[in-house]
Amino acid sequence: MxxxxxxxxxxxxxxxxxxxxxxxxxxxxxxxxxTTGNTPGADPYTRKTVSFESVLDDISGANLVRVDRxxxxxxPYRVEYDPSHPAADADGNVKLPNVDMLVELADxxxxxRSYEANLQIIKQARSLSSMTIDLLRSS
Amino acid sequence: MDPVNFFSLASQQNRWLSVRQSAxxxxxxxxxxxxxxxxxxxxxxxxxxxxxxxxxxxxxxxLSPMSGAGSEAExxxxxxxxxxxxxxxxxxxxxxxxxxxxxxxxxxxxxxxxTFHRMLLAASRG
Numbered sequence: 001m002x003x004x005x006x007x008x009x010x011x012x013x014x015x016x017x018x019x020x021x022x023x024x025x026x027x028x029x030x031x032x033x034x035t036t037g038n039t040p041g042a043d044p045y046t047r048k049t050v051s052f053e054s055v056l057d058d059i060s061g062a063n064l065v066r067v068d069r070x071x072x073x074x075x076p077y078r079v080e081y082d083p084s085h086p087a088a089d090a091d092g093n094v095k096l097p098n099v100d101m102l103v104e105l106a107d108x109x110x111x112x113r114s115y116e117a118n119l120q121i122i123k124q125a126r127s128l129s130s131m132t133i134d135l136l137r138s139s
Numbered sequence: 140m141d142p143v144n145f146f147s148l149a150s151q152q153n154r155w156l157s158v159r160q161s162a163x164x165x166x167x168x169x170x171x172x173x174x175x176x177x178x179x180x181x182x183x184x185x186x187x188x189x190x191x192x193x194x195x196x197x198x199x200x201x202l203s204p205m206s207g208a209g210s211e212a213e214x215x216x217x218x219x220x221x222x223x224x225x226x227x228x229x230x231x232x233x234x235x236x237x238x239x240x241x242x243x244x245x246x247x248x249x250x251x252x253x254t255f256h257r258m259l260l261a262a263s264r265g
Contacts, residue, residue, distance in 0.1 A: 003157070004154075004157040004158045004160065004161040005157045005160060005161070007161040007164070008157070008160045008161035008163070008164035009164075011161065011164040011165050011168045012164045012167065012168055014168055015164075015167060015168030015169075015170075018168070018171075019171075022171075051173065052169070052171050052172040052173070053172060053173075054169050054172045054175050062161060062164075062165055063165045063168075063169060063175075063178075064168065065168045065169050065172055110171070111171075113231065114167075114170050114171060114231070117167045117170065117231050117234070117235065118164075118167055118168060120235065120238070121160075121163065121164045121167050121238060124160065124238050124241070124242050125160055125164070127242060128156075128157060128160060128241075128242060128245050131245055131246055131249045132153070132249065134249065134253075135249055135252060135253060135256075
């Protein structure tokens with residue numbers, strides 16, 4: 001039988017990893033928020049979305065979390081009229097990425113909060129085991 | 140007078156608390172997983188009152204599930220907390236509350252255990 005406190009730390013660290021992958025995707029979207037194509041009529045950067053799934057760990061019997069897949073957002077691109085742009089098509093329209101700054105920032109905040117919650121769980125699990133060890137001390 | 144088997148009681152509860160902590164950790168890790176339902180362990184009273192029926196073993200070396208640790212079960216739909224659109228019923232606030240409860244109870248248990256041990260030592264030293 002695996003120590004449940006160890007299992008708790010393992011599960012929380014899987015959460016940390018998943019949330020940091022999510023943060024990576026968010027930063028990719030933010031960095032490419034105005035990346036357009038180079039050739040006339042080319043598609044710009046497409047926003048990426050990340051989704052999680054819960055997987056059962058055989059050894060500990062706990063539900064770990066991991067990144068299921070990274071998809072691209074199906075939202076239509078923004079179109080702007082700018083004939084002098086290198087990516088402008090015959091009508092002078094440029095396709096801009098479908099990244100919404102506000103959505104990305106909200107996503108980042110949520111991911112940050114979940115990361116902190118996982119860290120808190122690890123801290124508490126550590127303090128539980130150190131309380132047990134303290135039983136041996138000073139008695 | 141029946142002897143007070145305090146140490147076994149306290150260690151049993153500590154084991155239950157650590158299983159609960161791992162259930163909370165699962166919920167927090169899966170806070171953004173679509174369709175995930177929050178889990179919790181059965182209450183300590185139920186664990187304590189269970190008669191401890193175990194599965195039949197065909198070999199003495201087979202492992203038996205840890206008795207008195209409780210098992211995880213899906214929580215009854217928690218009406219107090221929200222279920223988000225993706226079907227996830229975990230609320231971070233609720234889980235943090237539970238984690239706080241667990242660590243408080245654990246600390247209380249270990250300090251009572253310590254005191255009990257000191258009393259035993261004092262009695263045996265005379």
